[in-house]
Amino acid sequence: MSKSSLFTPVRLGNLSLENRIFLPPLTRCRSTQPGDIPNGLMAQYYTQRTQAGFLITEGTQIEPRGQGYAWTPGIYTPEQIAGWKQVTTAVHQRQRPIFAQLWHVGRVSHRALQPDHQPPVAPSAVAATGVNVFIPTGPGTGKLVPPDTPRALTILEIHQMVELYAQAARNALAAGFDGVEIHAANGYLINQFMSERANFRTDAYGGSLSNRLRFLREVVEAVRAVVSADRLGVRFSPLFGTTTEERVYLGLLESNPAETYTQAVRVLAEAGIAYVSLAEADWANAPEMPDSFRATVRDIFGGRILCAGRYDLNRARHVLGHGWADMIGFGRKFIANPDLPARLEHGWLLNSLDPATMYGGGAHGYTDYPFHNKETHQ
Template sequence: MFKKLFSRHSLGGKLLPNRVVMAPMNRNRATDWQLAPPAMTARYYAQRASAGLIIAEGTPVSPQARGCARTPGIYSGAQVAGWRKVTKDVHHAGGRIYLQLWHVGRVGHSSLRADRSPPVGPTGIGLHSDRVPILNGGAEPVMVPCDAPRGLTTEEVRLIVTDFVRAARNAVAAGFDGVEIHAANGYLFDQFRCPYVNDRADEYGGSLSNRWRFLLETVQAVAAAIGSARVGVRISPLGSAHEMQPDPDPLVSYGYLATRLKLLRIAHLHVYDQEGSWIHDRQGDLLPHLRACFPGTMILCGGFDRERAEAALRAGRGDLIAFGKHFIANPDLVDRLRIGAPLAPWNSTTIYKGGAKGYVDYPALDVAAVTAA
């Protein structure tokens, strides 16, 4: 009955053994001053290597790109070395892993940078109530309001494109099979897309094509650097995270983007429904429109279980299904989905806390015992 979810799929020249994707999730486990992934991060991802594809957590492409305490980066030699241990262990366990490249934009705090510089965004329009985790001199992160952002100059926007190119090359040097550019959830590229936040007067503001220009220039540059078959993009149409307002005309806006990404021949488009609602609406027109505009691999994420995943794949609404929090507490999620075993609940208090607890200590099923019962 669930043959489609566990069938193979080719992505970027690699054959995935199943269509289950581990969605990118921040776990905030980098604790040293170098902000490199620790040894237990390699264990964490290797435990989950049975996924058809792992997309590792959002990873800042520069010091300026950071928006949370303890997020590992991909802009220094120490960070590349740390990630190399992760990819080595995942590959040794038979897995495939991409890195999500991230710039938070206006979602941040000056204490997250050594030079105490403020967050940056399309303009100086800031957040009213959003909060971010910082260390603030203590051992455990505390939530504080975001600092007011500084609007980027035109030249600074272009320099961020080069940050993504460097990060993509670093990811390949670290052994990742590909990268995903994070253009969702109210972060920098989403801020440039949003007409309510982006009121720029240069070539990166105003018209729809101008507001997508920053992302498309970045995708094109990254694809030229590492090959388009290794590049994906994540979007969150209708999302309201980090005080975003839904796009006033999502079919036009995201249809334009999907068509342009098709022309750039990227490997995948990752569509995330933050509420887990519209992506399951069989009468809705947004997902079919995206599917028609982008013929490459489409990953769907948001509110999926085994039954919904299989139904979406059989209906041709997507090619791969991403699971997020279920992978936190179920390192063997693929096996559990295959045999229909119960899923373990995650401990919400340890998702971002740091340390091994709630990170690498969730047990796997004794599959043989379950299937024999």
């Protein structure tokens, strides 16, 4: 399959997309303070990247306790909904669909980010390790700190949390989004319920794999009832390999990751949702996702499969060519290249990413990356 296959149309749920490139969720920490409110600068950022066939927002916390990093946007107040409306209106003017990623970090947080400085909430009272969170220390300043030990949610609170996801989906529709993606990856709340390394409950939400997937199942069902199945996606981050290091950025390493995520994908297949998104390991020398797992996901799941993580044209060609994915996401490349699809299609040089401007700040390193100059090819 040639690189041009990335630029062929595809159906996603009830949407007709012009190409198979998507903008994956990318935390940028540019919301207006106080209030974690999306703003005009964010609308400009997303609009710049509408050469993608499909856009997904950065992780957007569904409630105040869902925040693990300073200045990330929410979708639970009228002001936040109005802020996101600026974004969706601007993107729709470019005739592109955009989904909101619904996010709750669970235990990956700190009292400084929690209401009344209470501990974070999680399936079990076990602290996340091997990760830091970013807390504010003043206007525009912050620092990295280890997350605090959470407290375990009660059964009643779990039921209330499911409804918070559903309400966030209602808010997303009110803000003009075309649909939502449920964030069940990267070691955050839903991933914590799924994982034997974070969930030590002995009730109906813990123990067996079926029980550990119960929260995922209930959230998917509740959100589907709001937005409909063809406007819904879920993101996972299956981690394969032999390392015992817990990498919260990617997810939690299960003793049998293929079994865990095969059953998780079955939950989504039964729900009939539009897509499953697989966030793949993307650090140096990261273990590859096994082709056997890719093939299993394709056999199980009848909707679209989205993949992202260290992709270039050759990797995209390989995965698309085998039918293991329908769309490919490019993250860091898209940050530095707002016109990335055109650059990929024409073989134009790519801008370099400035890591110092990834999180927080203003327009610099956010909306000021240059578009390709067709006169000079720079």
